[in-house]
Amino acid sequence: xxxxxxxxxxxxxxxxxxxxxxxxxVLIGGVVxxxxxxxxxxxxxxxxLVQREQVLKNYTCLGTDGLNTVIQIIQEASKAGLxxxxxxxxxxxxxxxxxxxxxxxxxxxxxxxxxxxxxxxGQIFCVFFALFGIPLNVVVLNRVGKYMLVIERNICxxxxxxxxxxxxxxxxxxxxxxxxxxxxxxxxxxxxxxxxEDWTYAEAIYYCFITLSTIxxxxxxxxxxxxxxxxxxxxVLLASWIFFxxxxxxxxxxxxxxILEQLTKQWSGHCHARGQEEAGSESGNPDCDALETQVELExxxxxxxxx
Numbered sequence: 371x372x373x374x375x376x377x378x379x380x381x382x383x384x385x386x387x388x389x390x391x392x393x394x395x396v397l398i399g400g401v402v403x404x405x406x407x408x409x410x411x412x413x414x415x416x417x418x419l420v421q422r423e424q425v426l427k428n429y430t431c432l433g434t435d436g437l438n439t440v441i442q443i444i445q446e447a448s449k450a451g452l453x454x455x456x457x458x459x460x461x462x463x464x465x466x467x468x469x470x471x472x473x474x475x476x477x478x479x480x481x482x483x484x485x486x487x488x489x490x491x492g493q494i495f496c497v498f499f500a501l502f503g504i505p506l507n508v509v510v511l512n513r514v515g516k517y518m519l520v521i522e523r524n525i526c527x528x529x530x531x532x533x534x535x536x537x538x539x540x541x542x543x544x545x546x547x548x549x550x551x552x553x554x555x556x557x558x559x560x561x562x563x564x565x566x567e568d569w570t571y572a573e574a575i576y577y578c579f580i581t582l583s584t585i586x587x588x589x590x591x592x593x594x595x596x597x598x599x600x601x602x603x604x605x606v607l608l609a610s611w612i613f614f615x616x617x618x619x620x621x622x623x624x625x626x627x628x629i630l631e632q633l634t635k636q637w638s639g640h641c642h643a644r645g646q647e648e649a650g651s652e653s654g655n656p657d658c659d660a661l662e663t664q665v666e667l668e669x670x671x672x673x674x675x676x677x
Contacts, residue, residue: 467605471593474609477503478616480581482588515617522547548622555582555615563592566604582615583623 425437432440464485472485476499487493522543529539556578563574569590577590593600593608 468593471605471609474612476500477507478584478612479504480584480586482586482591484588484591484594511617511620515621518617551618555618559611567592581612582619
């Protein structure tokens, strides 16, 4: 095998190492979540079982079948977005504003899971709506993202033209852009959600990131509490925040991907350079090899023709 082929094969371990780092990262995350949330989950299960037994003891006329019926009604009401407190119910999930937000979560692939079509016609329509809506959403987000990049680059060029420190100006513009986006799409929404959803700051910022990253667990969903009356502008503001926040966070993630790829390429190039140096050291110095050959020939001539 030639030396070039060996050097090309030397690049394979970098891919394996990257996969190993990725798998290790996921496993470490699983262990951390397991340690942080596992004990609380077991405590919740024990608490629910104790509460169930207390309900059966306090309300002897209810019985196990009656309790199961009540639980089923509560589950169905939760899926429909209805409030069973008091003598009134809310409008449910499928009002126009909530339906529009649901359509936005479909095409953006957020998919909270708290609301989903249940009729056969609604499910079939959802399939075709997502089939054409997701590519359309990607195209629109890319186009808007390009405009945002053009604006940012124009500002960078303007600042670089007025100062001698071009790198510092570019870094400053990027920093201001990131901080402005963080304030508009995380800090301000966090305050709004805390006010209208009665969440803590941690829950609100958690919801913001889970939504804009399109993870969408569905454990916290804005504009979906059946026990609250939301203003009409709330849904419009929520949909606008999701759209522009997705564009901004996609740009940040793309920048992060570029940084990781550059680091990977630098590491791979460093390993490749070391491989070439080791190959060169193994092959030896041509001048030294020629000198050794000449010495060996002279010794052989002396043995054949002694003085």
